[in-house]
Amino acid sequence: MSTTSPSPSPKLAIEVRDLHKSFGDQQALRGVNLVVPEGTTCVLLGVSGSGKTVLMKHIMGLLQPDRGSVQVEGEDIAGMNESALSEMRRKQGILFQANALFDSLTVFDNVAFPLRERTRTPEKEIAELVNKTLERVGLSHATQRFPGELSGGMQKRVGFARATILQPKILLYDDPTAGLDPLTTAAVNEIITTGKQQLGATSVVITPDVASAFGMADHLALMHEGRVVEYGPPDTFRESQHPEVKAFLRNWLQRRAQSRRAAQA
Numbered sequence: 252m253s254t255t256s257p258s259p260s261p262k263l264a265i266e267v268r269d270l271h272k273s274f275g276d277q278q279a280l281r282g283v284n285l286v287v288p289e290g291t292t293c294v295l296l297g298v299s300g301s302g303k304t305v306l307m308k309h310i311m312g313l314l315q316p317d318r319g320s321v322q323v324e325g326e327d328i329a330g331m332n333e334s335a336l337s338e339m340r341r342k343q344g345i346l347f348q349a350n351a352l353f354d355s356l357t358v359f360d361n362v363a364f365p366l367r368e369r370t371r372t373p374e375k376e377i378a379e380l381v382n383k384t385l386e387r388v389g390l391s392h393a394t395q396r397f398p399g400e401l402s403g404g405m406q407k408r409v410g411f412a413r414a415t416i417l418q419p420k421i422l423l424y425d426d427p428t429a430g431l432d433p434l435t436t437a438a439v440n441e442i443i444t445t446g447k448q449q450l451g452a453t454s455v456v457i458t459p460d461v462a463s464a465f466g467m468a469d470h471l472a473l474m475h476e477g478r479v480v481e482y483g484p485p486d487t488f489r490e491s492q493h494p495e496v497k498a499f500l501r502n503w504l505q506r507r508a509q510s511r512r513a514a515q516a
């Protein structure tokens with residue numbers, strides 16, 4: 252008889268079961284199931300209006316389910332009062348399209364902001380932490396600059412530094428590369444991978460950039476009409492026979508070929 256015990260299943264950072272959400276007669280989510288194991292990156296794909304942002308807002312505790320459940324680090328968001336919800340959000344690093352940096356604060360003060368606002372960390376320690384974090388994103392030379400003096404990619408890196416200064420266990424990105432040029436997009440994708448490697452954080456990323464998604468994801472989830480219709484590691488996802496996945500990938504390849512032709516013309 253074998254004495255080998257089965258390897259324990261990975262701990263789940265996020266567990267969404269049968270999540271439904273409507274706005275009036277608009278059914279945004281129609282039974283979403285999704286699990287994100289701790290320390291992994293899950294990328295949500297799907298056409299506009301498929302429900303990605305509404306799902307993300309549940310994970311942030313900004314929306315409450317009509318039906319079903321959303322557990323974040325083992326706790327159901329439905330059971331949380333306002334202070335528990337804001338405590339949970341404090342543990343999440345959130346990077347949306349707009350960097351939402353404070354224009355009148357230097358890079359250093361932008362990154363120090365969450366520490367000063369939410370903790371009683373002494374200024375000396377704040378300086379050490381902020382400098383270390385800015386070094387990690389390659390911005391040690393820009394600490395005294397203002398956001399308006401930085402490139403788009405540098406602003407994203409400041410946003411990332413600020414979102415991660417409290418060492419969040421969960422990082423949420425909604426279209427972080429929107430409107431950025433290819434070089435800056437590559438830099439942001441690298442930042443997302445760095446977040447996983449350096450912080451061991453669990454990440455959920457919404458991006459229309461399918462090539463980047465394949466590069467960074469441990470799992471890809473395709474949303475279609477308010478449900479996750481396919482979920483799996485990149486290799487499995489790419490080979491999926493699900494008609495919606497096939498249509499989604501075909502469409503992406505066509506768009507990519509078109510834009511390459513346009514660029515060559």
Ligand SMILES: Nc1ncnc2c1ncn2[C@@H]1O[C@H](COP(=O)(O)OP(=O)(O)OP(=O)(O)O)[C@@H](O)[C@H]1O
Binds near residue numbers: 301
């Ligand atoms: N506050 C709201 N009130 C009414 N309808 C909403 C609200 N938020 C989202 N919806 C609707 O829910 C559906 C899903 O929206 P969601 O923003 O999640 O889509 P998405 O997949 O993130 O799209 P996109 O890629 O364009 O951001 C859409 O039909 C949207 O119009």
